[in-house]
Each structure stands twice: as C-alpha cells, then as structure tokens.
Amino acid sequence: MTIVVAYKWAPNPQDAAVGSDGSVDFSRAKSAISEYDPVAFELARQVADATGAEVVGVTVGDASIDTSLARKAALSRGLDRLVIVADDRLAGADSTRLAAVLAAVVRGIGDVDLVLAGESSVDVTEGQVAMTLAGQLGWLGLNAVSSVSATDGGYAIERDVPSGTASMVLTGPAVLAATTDAVLSRVPGMKDILGAAKKPVEVLSLDMLDVSSAQVTLTAVSASRPAAGNRQRVIIDGSDPTAAAAELVGALRAAKVL
Amino acid sequence: MNVSSQTWIVVADDPAVTALVVAARALSAEVTAVVAGRRATAESVAAAGVDRVLWLGEPAEGTPVEAYAPDVARTVADGAPRAVLGSSDGAGRVMLGAIAALLQAPVLSGVIAVEHDGDQIGVTRSVFGGVAERRDLVTGGPAIIALAGGDVGDPSGAAVPVEEVTANPLTTGRLTGVRKKEKAPVNLGAARTVVAVGRGLKAKADLALITGLADAIGGELACSRPLAEGVDWIPKERNVGISGQQIAPELYVAIGISGQLQHMVGVRDAGVIVAVNSDKAALIFKQCDYGIVGDLYTVVPALTAALAPKP
Structure with a gap:
C-alpha cells in the first residue's frame, strides 16, 4: 500500500511585497515546506513504519517549486520518494485546478489508500485543496484529523469536532487533512538530509496527465490593499506603565469600547 | 454549462444556516437548500426562509456527514444553480470541494462581497491570508462560495416541505464514538x-x-x-x-x-x-x-x- 503526502512548497505572505494597487509580489519571499504540512509527513511516516507502506510525497505548482533545496526539504522528512509536477502553467492556479493535477498524480501512482495533507497552505490560506482532491478522487474527505493509526484492513482515526474528539474507522481510501498539532514533527537531522539526496524523484509532465479542464474561470476586475490596514496606530510609550495605562484606558473609554 | 438564476445553499448537518440564507437571498429570489444529515436538520432548514429543501435521507448509524459529499455534488449539478453557498467550516469544505471537483470550478474563500454584475456574478475576496483584496467575475458556470456559516438573526418565512432525494453515501468511514470535552466549549x-x-x-x-x-x-x-x-x-x-x-x-x-x-x-x-x-x-x-x-x-x-x- 502507498500513503501519499500532498504538500506545498510555498512562501509566507508575511514576506510578500504588497503594492498600493493590491498586487502581491512574492519574488523576495523565500519558499519552504508550507508551515502546516510537516505534520502530514510525520503522520504518514509513523503509519508507514507500522504497516510497511511506501510514503510518496506529491507536490504540484509552477516551475519554481522544483529546486534541489525544495526536493531535499521534502525528502528529508521521511518520504520514500517524491513526485513533482512543476509547470508555469500552474502559476496562480486555483484550488480546483491544483486538486485536479494532484488527483491525476495519485491515480497514476495507483495502490494509494490514504492521502494526508495539512489543514491549509501558508500562502493561499484557504484550506480547500485537500477536500477538493477528495472530491476529484471520489474518496471520503475528512478535516481536523488529530490521529491516524493502522488497523486490520484499514485505519483508525480521531478528529477534533466541536463537542470533543470523534473516533472513526476507515475501510477504504480517504483524504485526510491533519490538525497542526496532531503529532510533533521531527526536525530533519544531518542523516535525513544526506539520505534525501539518494531518494528517487520523479518529475511528471503536466501534458502527460489526464487533468480535466476548468469549466469556470475567474476574470480579474480589480485588486486593492485591504482597508483593515487603516487602523489608528496611536502608539503610547510604556516606560511609565501607570501613565500609559491611564492614557489607554481613557482613549478606550472615549472610543466607547470599555 | 447552462445555469439557472437560482442560488443554492449546501448544509452539512448544521441547522445554523441563516447567514447562508441571507447571503443567498441577496443574490436571487429563489433559494434551494441541499441538506445532508439528520431529518431534524432538514426540518430546521425548511423553516429558515428557503423556497425548497432537498434532503438526502436519514444517515445510517455511524455514517459521517462527509460521506454524502458526492451525493450533494450530483444534486447541485442537476439543479445547475448560478451560485452555490456553503459553510467554510470542516464539513462545509468537503461538500464544496466535491461540488467544485464535479463542476470544475474554484471554491471562492475569504469572501467579502458577492453581487450581480450585469448577468455575471462578481466576488470580492481577501487573498493570501488577507494581505490583499481582489474582485473577480465568475464566468462559465456557477460561483461556488465558502462563507462563515452560523445564524444571523432569526429565521424568517413559512416552513416549506422537505423533499427526500435518494442518496448513496460513501461507506468507507464509520463513526465509532465521541469523547466529550470535559469543559464547556468556549465561545x-x-x-x-x-x-x-x-x-x-x-x-x-x-x-x-x-x-x-x-x-x-x-x-x-x-x-x-x-x-x-x-x-x-x-x-x-x-x-x-x-x-x-x-x-x-x-x-x-x-x-x-x-x-x-x-x-x-x-x-x-x-x-x-x-x-x-x-x-x-x-x-x-x-x-x-x-x-x-x-x-x-x-x-x-x-x-x-x-x-x-x-x-
């Protein structure tokens, strides 16, 4: 059996330059394994160690996601091998397009019974791709998964639900998005990083994949910087804490929020 | 794809839908709800100011609501609505994802405003975690929109009948129990x-x-x-x-x-x-x-x- 870790190599929007026209420039932001994904690698490794399954990392995006640094960063996190689709036609692709390409890769790998992902990407922050992937594959999609373990003929999982923790058994393929604290992710050591260089990487051509074409498209009309940036920014020196506190409380009372 | 002028909402067993109904009403005169989950949820949605409720039937013991995502997607696709609104919470994302996959349309998140722009739908949303805002026109098919669900104000309108639709939920996952939190949930x-x-x-x-x-x-x-x-x-x-x-x-x-x-x-x-x-x-x-x-x-x-x- 094979467990797929669907992850993203992405920059943090915190480091993007946002123009007054709302343009977002990521060219000076460094990419990394998206902040919410390491937990998916760790869960996959732990389950595979118990079952003997193979762990395959899958990532899709524009050409910039396939670098030696990006390959090593993923392979040093417990993958057995890596499959990449890196094509500039996927630059800025929406969640459904990315999910369609991921689905084509998962189908091509075959023998996959579990896809693990983080709960959101660090850049787009929508938390949608994994669940659309479940839709593409026709598999059960579940969010907020806090633990996964192998059982006879399937998996036992736990999920965070509003009333507490729900237990489930899975007897067929599923796409699971893990909570950020499902497991503590190991930081790759020197041995992992050196070992990463020897692991196989397969680069697939987008043209070779059976990806259904988008029916609905978005036409950009306008962009802007969010108005939420326009806060008052009244800064008070706190070197005299009592005076600062009095000034703040006075201002909050005047603003009628106290 | 030929789309009607209707707006549909999808409900994943959560009776707090008035926020979705209000948003849907702003887009079209007629609102249809597709409800996965218990009959009680469908009855509650039927009294929340919608024109029509399609219910996928009582889930068998242990069936998670997410198992109905393929049925929800097929039901929505059959109706060919102009806009589809769902909750941005966990199960809502699964429903919207299945619809998006079937219709090959993006799910729009971080939505600030939705309105008609001529005969198209314009969506303003916050992107990249909120560092910028964008306005787009949705062309070629339905706008699939994730919104914060919940209740805003009391439901209005007379209750409509609940129409049951045949469903074949996925059988690959079964709920076996819920460990309740010790403390009362924080709101x-x-x-x-x-x-x-x-x-x-x-x-x-x-x-x-x-x-x-x-x-x-x-x-x-x-x-x-x-x-x-x-x-x-x-x-x-x-x-x-x-x-x-x-x-x-x-x-x-x-x-x-x-x-x-x-x-x-x-x-x-x-x-x-x-x-x-x-x-x-x-x-x-x-x-x-x-x-x-x-x-x-x-x-x-x-x-x-x-x-x-x-x-």
Whole structure:
C-alpha cells in the first residue's frame, strides 16, 4: 500500500511585497515546506513504519517549486520518494485546478489508500485543496484529523469536532487533512538530509496527465490593499506603565469600547 | 454549462444556516437548500426562509456527514444553480470541494462581497491570508462560495416541505464514538472583548497576569498559536488565527503578540485592536488602533489597576 503526502512548497505572505494597487509580489519571499504540512509527513511516516507502506510525497505548482533545496526539504522528512509536477502553467492556479493535477498524480501512482495533507497552505490560506482532491478522487474527505493509526484492513482515526474528539474507522481510501498539532514533527537531522539526496524523484509532465479542464474561470476586475490596514496606530510609550495605562484606558473609554 | 438564476445553499448537518440564507437571498429570489444529515436538520432548514429543501435521507448509524459529499455534488449539478453557498467550516469544505471537483470550478474563500454584475456574478475576496483584496467575475458556470456559516438573526418565512432525494453515501468511514470535552466549549466568537496573549509571556505561571486583566476588562482569554500548540499553556479552542478561530470582537487586546499575518487574519474584523509589546518594531504596531510599547510584566498590572473600579 502507498500513503501519499500532498504538500506545498510555498512562501509566507508575511514576506510578500504588497503594492498600493493590491498586487502581491512574492519574488523576495523565500519558499519552504508550507508551515502546516510537516505534520502530514510525520503522520504518514509513523503509519508507514507500522504497516510497511511506501510514503510518496506529491507536490504540484509552477516551475519554481522544483529546486534541489525544495526536493531535499521534502525528502528529508521521511518520504520514500517524491513526485513533482512543476509547470508555469500552474502559476496562480486555483484550488480546483491544483486538486485536479494532484488527483491525476495519485491515480497514476495507483495502490494509494490514504492521502494526508495539512489543514491549509501558508500562502493561499484557504484550506480547500485537500477536500477538493477528495472530491476529484471520489474518496471520503475528512478535516481536523488529530490521529491516524493502522488497523486490520484499514485505519483508525480521531478528529477534533466541536463537542470533543470523534473516533472513526476507515475501510477504504480517504483524504485526510491533519490538525497542526496532531503529532510533533521531527526536525530533519544531518542523516535525513544526506539520505534525501539518494531518494528517487520523479518529475511528471503536466501534458502527460489526464487533468480535466476548468469549466469556470475567474476574470480579474480589480485588486486593492485591504482597508483593515487603516487602523489608528496611536502608539503610547510604556516606560511609565501607570501613565500609559491611564492614557489607554481613557482613549478606550472615549472610543466607547470599555 | 447552462445555469439557472437560482442560488443554492449546501448544509452539512448544521441547522445554523441563516447567514447562508441571507447571503443567498441577496443574490436571487429563489433559494434551494441541499441538506445532508439528520431529518431534524432538514426540518430546521425548511423553516429558515428557503423556497425548497432537498434532503438526502436519514444517515445510517455511524455514517459521517462527509460521506454524502458526492451525493450533494450530483444534486447541485442537476439543479445547475448560478451560485452555490456553503459553510467554510470542516464539513462545509468537503461538500464544496466535491461540488467544485464535479463542476470544475474554484471554491471562492475569504469572501467579502458577492453581487450581480450585469448577468455575471462578481466576488470580492481577501487573498493570501488577507494581505490583499481582489474582485473577480465568475464566468462559465456557477460561483461556488465558502462563507462563515452560523445564524444571523432569526429565521424568517413559512416552513416549506422537505423533499427526500435518494442518496448513496460513501461507506468507507464509520463513526465509532465521541469523547466529550470535559469543559464547556468556549465561545470566543460571541465575546465582545477578547484578551489574547502570545510568545511574549515567559512562563505558564505568568498567565495569572493575563487572566487578571481579562477579568478586569470583562473579556475572554485567547492566545496566538505558539501558546496553544507549541507549549500547550492554553486550550487550543482559544487559539486565534488561521489555524484557530476567526473572531470579530468589539475590543481585542493583544499582549506579547508580534502581529504575524497568520494571527492577525483571525481578528481582521475586530472593532478596536490594542497591542502591548516590548518590541517597538513589532509588526502589530502597524495593525493596531492603540499600542503601548513596553514590558507586559509592568504594563499589564498597570492596566488591570487602571480598570479597577475607583473606591
């Protein structure tokens, strides 16, 4: 059996330059394994160690996601091998397009019974791709998964639900998005990083994949910087804490929020 | 694809739908709801001001609502609506994902406004975690929109009949039990005032300082991600940000929080934001209404004292 870790190599929007026209420039932001994904690698490794399954990392995006640094960063996190689709036609692709390409890769790998992902990407922050992937594959999609373990003929999982923790058994393929604290992710050591260089990487051509074409498209009309940036920014020196506190409380009372 | 002028909402066994109904009504005169989950949920939705309810039948014991996602998608595709609205919570995402996959259309998240633009639908949304906003026209098929669900005001309109639709839910996952939380769930979203603390706090024992201020100001305690997940000092349901709650209190007090985007996204809609941080270059001072540059260990007790009733 094979467990797929669907992850993203992405920059943090915190480091993007946002123009007054709302343009977002990521060219000076460094990419990394998206902040919410390491937990998916760790869960996959732990389950595979118990079952003997193979762990395959899958990532899709524009050409910039396939670098030696990006390959090593993923392979040093417990993958057995890596499959990449890196094509500039996927630059800025929406969640459904990315999910369609991921689905084509998962189908091509075959023998996959579990896809693990983080709960959101660090850049787009929508938390949608994994669940659309479940839709593409026709598999059960579940969010907020806090633990996964192998059982006879399937998996036992736990999920965070509003009333507490729900237990489930899975007897067929599923796409699971893990909570950020499902497991503590190991930081790759020197041995992992050196070992990463020897692991196989397969680069697939987008043209070779059976990806259904988008029916609905978005036409950009306008962009802007969010108005939420326009806060008052009244800064008070706190070197005299009592005076600062009095000034703040006075201002909050005047603003009628106290 | 030939689309009707209808708006549909999809419901994943959550009876709190008035926010979705209000948003759907703003787009079209006729609103149809597709409900996966218990009959009681469908009955409740039927009385929430919609014109038609299609219910996928009573789930067998142990069937998770997510198992109905393929049925929801087929039902929606058959109706060919102009817009589809669903909740942006966990199960809502699964339903919208299945619809998006079937119709090959993107799910639009972070939505600020949706309106007709001629015979198209225009959607304004916040992108990349909120650093920018974009307005797009949706062409070629339905606009699939994820919104914060929940109830806004009371449902209105006469109850409509619940029409049952045949469904074949996935049988690959079965619920076996729920371990209830020991404490009552925290409702940060309903709090008028929230006092949050971040990595500036040096020790768990010092939390008393923050809870003291929260009590004095009459607010709920919250935190940024490191305190809920890194060190586990504060229960996770009090975590504010991308990986936690998105809230809009009238007053948000952020103590020892640097102001990373992933946190601030959770309070973008707060009325007034106050920051206390010892680093005058902290990002949060660019995103607050009032900021005190100072040591939280001296500023917070002073604030608590300043808020105390005068003798």
